[in-house]
Amino acid sequence: MFKKYKLENGLRVVYEKIPYVRSVSVGIWAGTGSRYETVENNGISHFIEHMMFKGTTKRNAKEIAESIDNIGGQINAFTGKECTCYYTKTLDENIDIAMDVLADMFFNSKFDERDIDLERRVILEEIKMYEDSPEELVHDMLSETVWDKDTLGYPILGTEKSLNRIDRTGMRDYVKRNYTPSNCVISVSGNFNEDALRDLIEKYFGYWNSDFDGRREFDRAEFVNNVSIREKDTEQVHICMGFNGIEQGNENLYTLLAVNNIFGGGMSSRLFQKIREEKGLVYSIYSYPSAYKNAGLFTIYAGMNPENLEQVVDMILEEINELKRNYISKEELEKSKNQLKGSHILSLESTSSRMNSIGKSEILLGYVYTPEEILKKIDNIDMDRVVKVVDSIFNADFFGFTAVGNISMDFDIKKWQSRKK
Numbered sequence: 001m002f003k004k005y006k007l008e009n010g011l012r013v014v015y016e017k018i019p020y021v022r023s024v025s026v027g028i029w030a031g032t033g034s035r036y037e038t039v040e041n042n043g044i045s046h047f048i049e050h051m052m053f054k055g056t057t058k059r060n061a062k063e064i065a066e067s068i069d070n071i072g073g074q075i076n077a078f079t080g081k082e083c084t085c086y087y088t089k090t091l092d093e094n095i096d097i098a099m100d101v102l103a104d105m106f107f108n109s110k111f112d113e114r115d116i117d118l119e120r121r122v123i124l125e126e127i128k129m130y131e132d133s134p135e136e137l138v139h140d141m142l143s144e145t146v147w148d149k150d151t152l153g154y155p156i157l158g159t160e161k162s163l164n165r166i167d168r169t170g171m172r173d174y175v176k177r178n179y180t181p182s183n184c185v186i187s188v189s190g191n192f193n194e195d196a197l198r199d200l201i202e203k204y205f206g207y208w209n210s211d212f213d214g215r216r217e218f219d220r221a222e223f224v225n226n227v228s229i230r231e232k233d234t235e236q237v238h239i240c241m242g243f244n245g246i247e248q249g250n251e252n253l254y255t256l257l258a259v260n261n262i263f264g265g266g267m268s269s270r271l272f273q274k275i276r277e278e279k280g281l282v283y284s285i286y287s288y289p290s291a292y293k294n295a296g297l298f299t300i301y302a303g304m305n306p307e308n309l310e311q312v313v314d315m316i317l318e319e320i321n322e323l324k325r326n327y328i329s330k331e332e333l334e335k336s337k338n339q340l341k342g343s344h345i346l347s348l349e350s351t352s353s354r355m356n357s358i359g360k361s362e363i364l365l366g367y368v369y370t371p372e373e374i375l376k377k378i379d380n381i382d383m384d385r386v387v388k389v390v391d392s393i394f395n396a397d398f399f400g401f402t403a404v405g406n407i408s409m410d411f412d413i414k415k416w417q418s419r420k421k
Helices: 044-051 059-070 092-110 113-131 133-148 170-177 194-205 252-265 272-278 308-328 332-349 351-365 371-379 383-393 411-419
Strands: 001-004 012-017 023-029 074-079 084-091 186-190 226-233 235-246 282-294 296-302 398-406
Touching: 001 133, 001 282, 001 411, 012 194, 012 308, 012 351, 023 092, 023 351, 044 059, 044 084, 044 133, 044 170, 059 074, 059 092, 059 170, 074 092, 084 092, 092 186, 092 351, 113 170, 113 252, 133 226, 133 235, 133 296, 133 398, 170 282, 186 194, 235 308, 252 272, 252 282, 252 296, 252 371, 252 383, 272 296, 272 308, 272 411, 282 308, 308 383, 332 351, 332 371
Parallel strands: 012 186, 226 398
Antiparallel strands: 001 012, 023 084, 023 186, 074 084, 235 296, 235 398, 282 296
């Protein structure tokens, strides 16, 4: 059972004690990511994440890594569209070391000019590497295509042009305005003494104050019907179809997850079985929902030989139309609900997974569901909700398409929409 409290400075803490394990995972979450950026500083959230590991007033980059490596632990970070997280996983007896290192990075990073220039080159190489991975690039293209001009569509890595604008002054100002107590969360999961944990958090974070709030609200991102094609000399063509999805915190998200299991969420799904296993037309095919504040996206991905492109697209549209005509059976729904419950229960056995779950929920939604509440929400999924979600998601008025590879087809969005209806 997780617990939650707030420091006097507004910093929220969520933690869950798991006494039968020997590990503890600690995460510091900042409520900022690429959605909070501008065209000019796009990529700054991710850039700052990199710079936090480059050295503090107490430790250089090597010493930061060694502090955790030497005790057999793990330290890392990630940046998303709406949040950034710095985290560790160590033995329970080393939680004080983990907290000391994370706080040092968070408050004492130097943002040295030389390191900034070096890391800029690293990220530019990361962008080039991404450009050379069409199976990943096509997903980012979809976000940019359907959320055209909205910050939700901005790439997390930024662009070469925006990265070259970012400097030390801009980074420090961004941190000052967004890395604030009221806009951050500490999440902890594993084996620890509760009183000692509270003392550690007070010691390292209790004095933290800011003149800025940091929290922001967003209008609903407007979904744009659009097509984006990137011609590349690749062996395979990679495509994504996108539909207006369900936002973070919406009750219907669990229903969509259940439908996705059946439609394209795994190796036993309809898309995989019919298009890959029965026809052998693709190497990879799957679907998944993405949920954000006031916005969502449902994505279908497929990678195939260029000559199979039109047939694969037709078969995907056939499966969508079949789903809209006949929905799913009660047996399929029960199977999918059991899959969701099993996956959720198994995730509870990992301290890092639990830390991630409660931290992300608190930073994005401001509340955390108990495992029992989540299982109840899954149990409450019924056929009426399935029909409502299927009709809502697979709407031809909200349809985007991206492709990377040797494209020979002429993609007309209006023609595609008419084929899908």
